[in-house]
Amino acid sequence: xxxxxxxxxxxxxxxxLVVGRRVxxxxxxxxxxxxxxxxAVGARIDAVARRGKYLLLALDDxxxxxxxxxxxxxxxxxxxxxxxxxxxxWWDLGDLVLExxxxxxxxxxxxxxxxxHRALPTLAALGPEPFDPAFTPDGLWRDxxxxxxxxxxxxxxxxxxxxxxxxxxxxxxxxxxxHPAARSISRTRATALHGAVRAxxxxxxxxxxxxxxxxxxxxxxxxxxxxxxxxxxxxxSSCRRCGTTLVRRVVDGxxxxxxxxxxxx
DNA sequence: GGCTGGCCCTGTACGC
DNA sequence: TGCGTACAGGGCCAGC
Numbered sequence: 001x002x003x004x005x006x007x008x009x010x011x012x013x014x015x016x017l018v019v020g021r022r023v024x025x026x027x028x029x030x031x032x033x034x035x036x037x038x039x040a041v042g043a044r045i046d047a048v049a050r051r052g053k054y055l056l057l058a059l060d061d062x063x064x065x066x067x068x069x070x071x072x073x074x075x076x077x078x079x080x081x082x083x084x085x086x087x088x089x090w091w092d093l094g095d096l097v098l099e100x101x102x103x104x105x106x107x108x109x110x111x112x113x114x115x116x117h118r119a120l121p122t123l124a125a126l127g128p129e130p131f132d133p134a135f136t137p138d139g140l141w142r143d144x145x146x147x148x149x150x151x152x153x154x155x156x157x158x159x160x161x162x163x164x165x166x167x168x169x170x171x172x173x174x175x176x177x178x179h180p181a182a183r184s185i186s187r188t189r190a191t192a193l194h195g196a197v198r199a200x201x202x203x204x205x206x207x208x209x210x211x212x213x214x215x216x217x218x219x220x221x222x223x224x225x226x227x228x229x230x231x232x233x234x235x236x237s238s239c240r241r242c243g244t245t246l247v248r249r250v251v252d253g254x255x256x257x258x259x260x261x262x263x264x265x
Numbered sequence: 266g267g268c269t270g271g272c273c274c275t276g277t278a279c280g281c
Numbered sequence: 282t283g284c285g286t287a288c289a290g291g292g293c294c295a296g297c
Contacts, residue, residue: 001290072274086275105275106273120292121294166289213289254290
Protein backbone atom coordinates (compact mmCIF):
# COMPACT_ATOMS: atom_id res chain seq x y z
CA UNK A 1 0.00 0.00 0.00
CA UNK A 2 1.37 3.42 -0.82
CA UNK A 3 2.92 5.05 2.25
CA UNK A 4 5.24 8.03 2.35
CA UNK A 5 8.18 6.42 0.47
CA UNK A 6 5.91 5.17 -2.29
CA UNK A 7 4.10 8.51 -2.62
CA UNK A 8 7.40 10.39 -2.63
CA UNK A 9 8.71 8.09 -5.36
CA UNK A 10 5.56 8.77 -7.38
CA UNK A 11 5.91 12.51 -6.78
CA UNK A 12 9.48 12.59 -8.06
CA UNK A 13 8.52 10.75 -11.21
CA UNK A 14 5.44 12.90 -11.78
CA UNK A 15 7.27 16.23 -11.74
CA UNK A 16 8.91 15.99 -15.19
CA LEU A 17 5.74 14.48 -16.66
CA VAL A 18 3.11 16.98 -15.54
CA VAL A 19 4.59 20.29 -14.37
CA GLY A 20 3.82 23.07 -16.83
CA ARG A 21 1.08 21.11 -18.56
CA ARG A 22 -2.54 22.25 -18.69
CA VAL A 23 -5.48 19.95 -17.98
CA UNK A 24 -7.46 19.89 -21.23
CA UNK A 25 -10.07 17.36 -20.18
CA UNK A 26 -10.65 15.07 -17.23
CA UNK A 27 -13.05 12.48 -15.93
CA UNK A 28 -13.73 10.45 -12.87
CA UNK A 29 -15.69 7.61 -11.38
CA UNK A 30 -19.14 8.93 -10.38
CA UNK A 31 -18.55 8.34 -6.67
CA UNK A 32 -17.86 11.43 -4.56
CA UNK A 33 -14.31 10.23 -3.96
CA UNK A 34 -13.29 10.69 -7.59
CA UNK A 35 -15.87 12.84 -9.37
CA UNK A 36 -14.08 16.10 -8.59
CA UNK A 37 -11.18 15.14 -10.87
CA UNK A 38 -13.01 17.11 -13.57
CA UNK A 39 -12.76 20.32 -11.56
CA ALA A 40 -9.10 20.66 -12.59
CA VAL A 41 -9.98 21.18 -16.27
CA GLY A 42 -8.48 24.40 -17.64
CA ALA A 43 -5.82 24.76 -14.97
CA ARG A 44 -2.08 24.42 -15.45
CA ILE A 45 -0.08 22.24 -13.07
CA ASP A 46 2.66 24.37 -11.55
CA ALA A 47 4.21 21.98 -9.02
CA VAL A 48 3.85 18.58 -7.42
CA ALA A 49 4.29 18.46 -3.65
CA ARG A 50 3.66 15.81 -1.05
CA ARG A 51 2.29 15.97 2.47
CA GLY A 52 2.32 12.66 4.30
CA LYS A 53 0.69 10.23 1.91
CA TYR A 54 -1.11 12.96 -0.03
CA LEU A 55 0.02 14.30 -3.40
CA LEU A 56 -0.64 18.02 -3.85
CA LEU A 57 -0.61 19.26 -7.43
CA ALA A 58 -0.53 23.06 -7.36
CA LEU A 59 -2.74 24.62 -10.03
CA ASP A 60 -2.16 28.06 -11.54
CA ASP A 61 -5.54 29.37 -10.37
CA UNK A 62 -4.74 29.22 -6.64
CA UNK A 63 -6.25 25.80 -6.25
CA UNK A 64 -4.68 22.39 -5.83
CA UNK A 65 -5.48 18.89 -6.94
CA UNK A 66 -5.20 16.53 -3.97
CA UNK A 67 -4.69 12.83 -4.68
CA UNK A 68 -4.58 10.04 -2.12
CA UNK A 69 -3.66 6.63 -3.52
CA UNK A 70 -5.47 4.66 -0.83
CA UNK A 71 -4.34 1.05 -0.76
CA UNK A 72 -4.25 0.07 -4.41
CA UNK A 73 -3.94 3.39 -6.23
CA UNK A 74 -1.42 3.78 -9.05
CA UNK A 75 -0.81 6.99 -11.01
CA UNK A 76 0.52 6.37 -14.50
CA UNK A 77 0.44 7.60 -18.06
CA UNK A 78 -2.39 5.85 -19.88
CA UNK A 79 -0.96 2.71 -21.49
CA UNK A 80 -1.87 1.56 -24.97
CA UNK A 81 -4.48 -1.16 -25.16
CA UNK A 82 -8.08 -1.77 -24.16
CA UNK A 83 -9.86 0.40 -21.57
CA UNK A 84 -9.06 -0.50 -17.97
CA UNK A 85 -12.22 -0.81 -15.82
CA UNK A 86 -10.30 0.13 -12.67
CA UNK A 87 -9.33 3.63 -13.78
CA UNK A 88 -11.11 5.94 -11.29
CA UNK A 89 -9.88 9.30 -12.57
CA TRP A 90 -7.95 10.67 -15.55
CA TRP A 91 -6.53 13.97 -16.75
CA ASP A 92 -5.75 14.76 -20.39
CA LEU A 93 -2.55 16.84 -20.31
CA GLY A 94 -2.14 17.20 -24.07
CA ASP A 95 0.59 14.79 -25.05
CA LEU A 96 -0.24 12.31 -22.31
CA VAL A 97 -3.20 11.20 -20.25
CA LEU A 98 -2.47 10.72 -16.56
CA GLU A 99 -4.74 8.17 -14.93
CA UNK A 100 -5.43 6.93 -11.43
CA UNK A 101 -6.02 3.19 -11.35
CA UNK A 102 -7.43 2.06 -8.01
CA UNK A 103 -8.95 -1.40 -7.79
CA UNK A 104 -10.36 -1.13 -4.27
CA UNK A 105 -11.41 2.51 -4.51
CA UNK A 106 -9.83 3.47 -1.19
CA UNK A 107 -8.11 6.37 -2.93
CA UNK A 108 -9.48 9.84 -3.22
CA UNK A 109 -9.29 12.95 -5.41
CA UNK A 110 -10.21 16.51 -4.45
CA UNK A 111 -9.77 19.97 -5.93
CA UNK A 112 -9.61 22.63 -3.22
CA UNK A 113 -8.40 26.16 -2.67
CA UNK A 114 -4.67 25.95 -2.12
CA UNK A 115 -4.00 25.10 1.52
CA UNK A 116 -7.69 24.76 2.39
CA HIS A 117 -7.91 21.15 3.54
CA ARG A 118 -11.08 21.33 5.59
CA ALA A 119 -12.69 18.75 3.30
CA LEU A 120 -9.88 16.29 4.14
CA PRO A 121 -9.73 16.05 7.94
CA THR A 122 -6.71 13.77 8.12
CA LEU A 123 -4.71 15.99 5.80
CA ALA A 124 -5.76 19.08 7.72
CA ALA A 125 -4.63 17.60 11.04
CA LEU A 126 -1.49 15.89 9.75
CA GLY A 127 1.52 15.81 12.07
CA PRO A 128 5.00 17.00 11.09
CA GLU A 129 6.84 15.65 8.09
CA PRO A 130 9.35 13.03 9.31
CA PHE A 131 12.37 14.79 7.81
CA ASP A 132 11.28 18.26 8.91
CA PRO A 133 13.12 19.81 11.88
CA ALA A 134 9.70 20.19 13.51
CA PHE A 135 9.67 16.41 14.03
CA THR A 136 11.75 15.98 17.17
CA PRO A 137 12.32 13.15 19.66
CA ASP A 138 10.84 15.18 22.50
CA GLY A 139 7.86 16.23 20.42
CA LEU A 140 7.16 12.62 19.50
CA TRP A 141 7.47 11.58 23.13
CA ARG A 142 5.05 14.31 24.26
CA ASP A 143 2.53 13.45 21.53
CA UNK A 144 2.60 9.76 22.35
CA UNK A 145 2.27 10.47 26.07
CA UNK A 146 -0.72 12.73 25.51
CA UNK A 147 -2.92 9.83 24.40
CA UNK A 148 -3.77 6.45 25.83
CA UNK A 149 -4.15 4.95 22.38
CA UNK A 150 -1.75 2.15 21.52
CA UNK A 151 1.52 3.42 20.05
CA UNK A 152 1.00 1.81 16.67
CA UNK A 153 -2.56 3.12 16.43
CA UNK A 154 -1.27 6.62 17.13
CA UNK A 155 1.37 6.32 14.42
CA UNK A 156 -1.20 5.14 11.88
CA UNK A 157 -3.41 8.09 12.83
CA UNK A 158 -0.85 10.47 11.22
CA UNK A 159 -0.84 12.87 14.19
CA UNK A 160 2.57 12.25 15.80
CA UNK A 161 4.24 12.13 12.38
CA UNK A 162 2.93 12.10 8.81
CA UNK A 163 3.27 9.30 6.30
CA UNK A 164 3.46 6.02 8.20
CA UNK A 165 1.26 3.09 7.21
CA UNK A 166 1.22 -0.48 8.36
CA UNK A 167 4.48 -1.56 6.76
CA UNK A 168 6.75 1.25 7.94
CA UNK A 169 5.05 1.45 11.35
CA UNK A 170 5.87 -2.22 11.99
CA UNK A 171 9.42 -1.70 10.71
CA UNK A 172 10.04 1.37 12.87
CA UNK A 173 8.57 -0.19 16.00
CA UNK A 174 10.68 -3.31 15.52
CA UNK A 175 13.80 -1.25 14.96
CA UNK A 176 13.13 0.83 18.11
CA UNK A 177 12.30 -2.21 20.31
CA UNK A 178 8.79 -0.81 20.96
CA HIS A 179 5.78 -3.09 21.40
CA PRO A 180 3.04 -1.99 18.95
CA ALA A 181 0.27 -2.41 21.54
CA ALA A 182 2.01 -0.39 24.28
CA ARG A 183 -0.02 2.53 25.62
CA SER A 184 2.94 4.40 27.03
CA ILE A 185 6.52 4.85 26.00
CA SER A 186 9.67 6.06 27.75
CA ARG A 187 11.60 9.08 26.57
CA THR A 188 14.49 6.81 25.60
CA ARG A 189 12.26 4.59 23.50
CA ALA A 190 10.58 7.59 21.90
CA THR A 191 13.99 8.89 20.89
CA ALA A 192 14.83 5.52 19.40
CA LEU A 193 11.49 5.47 17.60
CA HIS A 194 12.11 8.93 16.18
CA GLY A 195 15.36 7.75 14.64
CA ALA A 196 13.79 4.50 13.47
CA VAL A 197 10.94 6.30 11.70
CA ARG A 198 13.40 8.42 9.78
CA ALA A 199 15.63 5.45 8.99
CA UNK A 200 12.93 3.14 7.65
CA UNK A 201 11.31 5.90 5.57
CA UNK A 202 14.66 7.01 4.14
CA UNK A 203 15.45 3.42 3.19
CA UNK A 204 12.02 3.07 1.61
CA UNK A 205 12.55 6.17 -0.52
CA UNK A 206 16.07 5.09 -1.49
CA UNK A 207 14.67 1.75 -2.63
CA UNK A 208 11.84 3.25 -4.65
CA UNK A 209 9.14 2.05 -2.26
CA UNK A 210 7.82 -1.34 -1.19
CA UNK A 211 5.94 -3.44 -3.73
CA UNK A 212 4.11 -6.32 -2.08
CA UNK A 213 1.27 -6.54 -4.55
CA UNK A 214 -0.32 -3.49 -6.14
CA UNK A 215 2.12 -0.61 -5.79
CA UNK A 216 3.90 0.49 -8.94
CA UNK A 217 5.98 3.55 -9.66
CA UNK A 218 4.81 5.97 -12.35
CA UNK A 219 7.14 4.21 -14.82
CA UNK A 220 5.44 0.90 -14.05
CA UNK A 221 8.45 -0.57 -12.23
CA UNK A 222 8.21 -2.23 -8.83
CA UNK A 223 9.92 -0.82 -5.77
CA UNK A 224 12.63 -2.94 -4.15
CA UNK A 225 12.24 -2.13 -0.47
CA UNK A 226 10.30 -5.37 0.11
CA UNK A 227 13.68 -7.09 -0.22
CA UNK A 228 14.99 -5.19 2.80
CA UNK A 229 12.13 -5.50 5.32
CA UNK A 230 13.16 -6.75 8.77
CA UNK A 231 9.73 -7.26 10.30
CA UNK A 232 6.58 -6.60 8.28
CA UNK A 233 5.22 -9.73 6.65
CA UNK A 234 7.93 -11.97 8.16
CA UNK A 235 5.81 -13.72 10.82
CA UNK A 236 7.11 -17.25 11.26
CA SER A 237 10.63 -16.26 10.26
CA SER A 238 13.51 -15.56 12.62
CA CYS A 239 14.12 -12.10 14.04
CA ARG A 240 17.25 -10.79 12.36
CA ARG A 241 18.37 -9.38 15.72
CA CYS A 242 17.82 -12.17 18.24
CA GLY A 243 16.67 -15.21 16.29
CA THR A 244 13.29 -15.48 18.01
CA THR A 245 10.40 -16.38 15.72
CA LEU A 246 8.44 -13.29 14.70
CA VAL A 247 4.70 -13.47 15.40
CA ARG A 248 1.60 -11.94 13.87
CA ARG A 249 -0.93 -10.19 16.10
CA VAL A 250 -3.93 -7.99 15.49
CA VAL A 251 -3.54 -4.54 17.08
CA ASP A 252 -6.69 -2.44 16.96
CA GLY A 253 -7.81 -4.34 13.90
CA UNK A 254 -4.53 -4.03 11.98
CA UNK A 255 -2.36 -7.00 11.13
CA UNK A 256 0.92 -6.54 12.97
CA UNK A 257 4.23 -8.40 12.94
CA UNK A 258 6.54 -8.17 15.94
CA UNK A 259 9.33 -9.91 17.79
CA UNK A 260 8.04 -11.14 21.17
CA UNK A 261 11.58 -11.04 22.61
CA UNK A 262 12.86 -7.71 21.27
CA UNK A 263 9.59 -5.81 21.62
CA UNK A 264 8.41 -6.40 25.16
CA UNK A 265 5.63 -4.32 26.65
C1' DG B 266 -12.84 15.98 23.02
C1' DG B 267 -11.10 11.29 23.03
C1' DC B 268 -11.82 6.75 21.82
C1' DT B 269 -13.99 2.53 19.62
C1' DG B 270 -15.83 0.03 16.10
C1' DG B 271 -17.95 -0.36 11.67
C1' DC B 272 -18.02 0.72 6.95
C1' DC B 273 -16.26 1.26 2.29
C1' DC B 274 -14.31 -1.88 -1.65
C1' DT B 275 -12.72 -6.00 -4.47
C1' DG B 276 -9.13 -9.46 -5.51
C1' DT B 277 -7.00 -13.34 -3.42
C1' DA B 278 -6.53 -17.32 -0.48
C1' DC B 279 -8.47 -20.95 1.69
C1' DG B 280 -11.78 -24.49 3.30
C1' DC B 281 -15.40 -27.47 2.19
C1' DT C 282 -14.17 -27.74 -9.92
C1' DG C 283 -16.94 -24.44 -7.86
C1' DC C 284 -18.87 -21.99 -4.26
C1' DG C 285 -18.83 -19.35 0.11
C1' DT C 286 -16.25 -16.92 3.47
C1' DA C 287 -12.43 -14.44 5.58
C1' DC C 288 -8.99 -11.24 4.99
C1' DA C 289 -6.19 -7.25 3.53
C1' DG C 290 -6.29 -1.87 5.45
C1' DG C 291 -6.43 4.11 5.15
C1' DG C 292 -9.60 7.24 6.13
C1' DC C 293 -14.08 8.68 7.60
C1' DC C 294 -17.91 8.85 10.66
C1' DA C 295 -21.47 7.65 14.07
C1' DG C 296 -22.00 6.62 18.65
C1' DC C 297 -20.47 6.25 23.32
